[in-house]
Amino acid sequence: MMGHLETDMADAVRTAPATVASVRDLKVHFAAKRGVVHAVDGVSFDIRDGETLGLVGETGCGKSVTGRSFLRLLPVPPGILAGGSVTFRPHALCEDCDGAGCDACGCTGRKAVVCPSCRGQGCATCDGTGAETIDLLKIDTETLRKLRGDRVAMIFQDPGKALNPTLTIGQQVAEVFLQHRTDELIELAGLSPETGGALRRFARQDHRFGDGILLSLPPFRGQRRRIQAALDKMVARALAETQVPNPASLMDRYPHELSGGMRQRVMIAQALACNPDLLIADEPTTALDVTVEARILELIRDLQMRRRSSVLYISHDLSLVRRICDRVAVMYAGRVVEIGPTAEVFRNPRHPYTRGLLAAVPTADTPRGGLAAIKGTVPELVDPPAACRFAGRCRHETEACRRFDPTLEPVSETHAVACFIDHPAPEGDQPSFERITE
């Protein structure tokens, strides 16, 4: 009976869709003086296990807001989470093979955590997948705190701003371990797992009045030092993974003493310290030189491969996304207008905006002054009308585009686009790539 149940559970988890996170109809609005700005207005996509999904778009298209909503890092107010969900399925080491890779986990060594309410049978909370499914927008802040930096981590654009200038590198990276790896830390320090009181609070970064004096007294002093030494060891290991030279000396330095590339490595070390299932990288190389950028990308890619983390890579740089992403989602004015495998989207873009973006990048063959610029500017997102968001800038628009709002529909098994060129318009003229309307 027991055995039967276990096989059932394994089956259920194995058939679960290999998505690490799903965004469904996400809407994030901002209250402004002129009205409500629909910064993200119905965005849906999946991030599959182990893939790198690129989220590209221009300034103000809502890509960063989407990324930040995973960790609820949006200022509310003025931000309004107007609807939708961001679900996340945490993964754990496969207990059958202990990370070596077996049939049960599809040779990845990792398995989705079994849903606690139905024990893998499939229920309403887990969409019938049997895998634990957490709605990141609904859970309480305490649970979110446990996930942040542990299961879902983020790398920010400007490491100069994201690092605390008053703390040393060692102190900042250590925070991740103090918040999420208290037990491991106590074990590494050679203390008993039952250690409690002030020492555990020390290893959890939870200071109480009097702890300082208590921990400076003889029996505790030595143990505290052992925890500190264990912490330093973990931090040095995390930093060493990002190929920084001499991690031990780096730990005593402050962010301003480091170059941009070094700071970004520290951020990566921080983000990947706990082996997150999902890494949100928000333009991690925009502030860096091209030679350093190549190195950082290589590093992210390498570490991701080894840990099999999934990455949401937010960028405005198409050529970069093309180089490192498996799939790409193109955003425009708060919507995903096209999503598909990178090679396919770049070879055969189906949305006029994607085509426009690709044509706007200067290449070796473009005659000078002959760049195909997209006319006009991004529309204001205050109470947008029911119309294609790209209407008004599109070279192929018809009356239908101005009256109806296209939804994201598949054009092939893997590739979806929100445009009437590939899907029948409800009424009126059908736009097409052949017909250019100015």
Place this chain on the structure above:
Amino acid sequence: MSAAPDPHPTPASRPDRAVLSLKGVKKHFPIREGAFQRVTGWVRAVDGVSFDIRPGETVGLVGESGCGKSTLGRCVSGLTDVTAGGVYFDLPAEASRLLDNIASGTATDAEKARVAQIEAAHRIDRLQGAGYKRFRRNCQMVFQDSFASLNPRHLVVDIVGRSLRVYKEASGTELTERVVELLEQVGMGRQHLYRYPHQFSGGQRQRISIARALATNPDVIILDEPTSALDVSVQAQILNLLSDLQKQHNLAYLFITHDLSVVRHMADRLVVMYLGKVSEAGVTSDVFDAPHHPYTRALMEAKPDIEGAASEQAQGLDGVVPDPARPPRGCRFHTRCHMATPSCGWEVDDVIRRLEDIPGLFDALSGVERKSDFAASLTFGDAAAAERLVSILDSDGIPAAMRSAMGRLERRDRTVSVAFDEVPDVDLRITEPGRVASCVLSPIEVFQGVNE
């Protein structure tokens, strides 16, 4: 060539001249320390750069951040004084040759006398009165951050019309009409006249900056990262606009950028800078087809491509740009070069640059006695530490090229003596007609990638 120019001569109509000519431009910033702000060293931001900008052409200036390209832009436009060398405006070819002769020490006395005259008439920091005004009118600048470079308290009509008013070219209604004309040239219109900069998008603000630069009908515009803060679709609009304006007005551009695909699209000729010096210069397409300097090659390989095969072979460079206050000897790039040879200028400081990150290696160092940049004795607290350094210097821990450049490495008790072969600094040399590069390797060797 008289010292008093006619009222509105345009160098653009005379192709035998350089609109701007840089001759050995250096800009060093003092490092001050202590209570009395004593100068303790110099940051060599720009360290001897020479090139010409001819009428109607675009010269692209590329390099990593901190290589001195923006400082050079400010020197060229006269916003910063140069430490040495000179920037010459509207320089005839004959005068240019004369100045080169002086620099190489082959000039006659008569020629030396002529130079003073030329400098007074063309060197931008010696120009006075009408000559200086003429330079100012004809050399304009567009900055990267359009928000910071437009006065937030001024209306567009004031910003764009300012120079017309200063040069007393127009006033009242005529001024407004001229401003409208300028705005229309950059794709904007009358409705934008009475707005403030914050009411515009980044692309529109950059258009206003360009309109302001065009107001005095210049010969040359220095564009310092004009599209770096813009999105790709807006960037395309601005680049198209710049190309159109260039054709209409026969403008010369100095296009400073770190974006190689933009510079490939825009520039006729390319100047690649590294650590204050030119590492390579030539016609853009030639440089892209076959770089003659390993640094240029590394830059191009690191650049992600939108077309062609999506490769993940981007190499990137190790290490950081060395301190410009104490740039490396020989070739400045040798500390990060994949193709470095023994004759690239390895020096004592490279021992520190290479090995400073090894934990504890230099903890016991008690004294350094420098004989020259290429030879020194390092004294340690104990013999074991000295022996450790010797063993690392004699192993694969350092590049093979560096090891073979080491003429002497010996330990006497607690003292390690190192001496490298002395080599002269690597200067720019002509590698092909119209191409210069500062590399000890031949173009073929750079192409093949020796020592990689």
